[in-house]
Amino acid sequence: MFDVQHLSYQAGRKPLLRDVSLQARPGELLAIVGANGAGKSTLLRLLSGDVAPSDGLVQFDGQPLASIPAAMLARRRAVLTQQHTLSLAFRVQELVLMGRYPYFRGQPSAHDYAVVADALATVGLSALAERSYPTLSGGEQQRAQLARVLAQVWEAELGFLLLDEPLTGLDLNHQHHTLDVARALVQRGFGVVAVLHDLNLAAQYADQVLVLRQGAVVASGVPAAVLTAAHIEHAFDIAVELLPHPSLDCPLIVPRPRAGVGAAFSL
Incomplete structure (x- = not known):
């Protein structure tokens, strides 16, 4: 589980995230939504460990994220x-095999190639495995990039x-x-955190939704409670109607x- 408490991050003097708290749990899909520049990608970079927070704490399975060895985290x-x-014209199979790097030294095993084949089949690219x-x-x-990350955690608990x-x-x-692949992983006990732009897809597939505006949390919780007309208008500066989904x-x-x-563009 990712446990984020009072997370803040700034680039130079510009604050990109302010006092963000969340929990991302195994067996759930958490969708992060918000307007352009809301801090969604920055939050994901902090969860991945690519950058360190200016303030606050990111824990993974009860340990500070920064204290977990990179090789262990990669698994x-x-x-x-x-x-x-990519600087070289790798074949698709070679790209996906990069996801198996945490599991072998030197030469990949037959099992690694089997995982690569399964990952490519999952995303529907088996026929393109030898393509550049x-x-x-x-x-x-x-x-293909999705297949690579699937191969990386294919057997993870x-x-x-x-x-x-x-x-x-x-x-x-x-x-x-x-998103069906993501849901299937969730049903296997995986946790998925996804930055999404389409609010209807977030409503349909997510277990939890976090809405950001200018680096701060607008709302967090189950989609029905979070994706309200008021929250969406505040986060995106556009009015919406909420209708019952037909199915x-x-x-x-x-x-x-x-x-x-359109008046400004009239001739």
């Missing part, structure tokens, strides 16, 4: 970042996935497929049309 949690820079990664579409690259905008570049089908037990969030915005 328990994997991180999907927004940006993926740069030749993939943006959405295919995102799915109470493992965690930290996903920063995992749906970027994905079509409608693969957006839902990715699911969650709200359907519909933005209200803005009056007069």
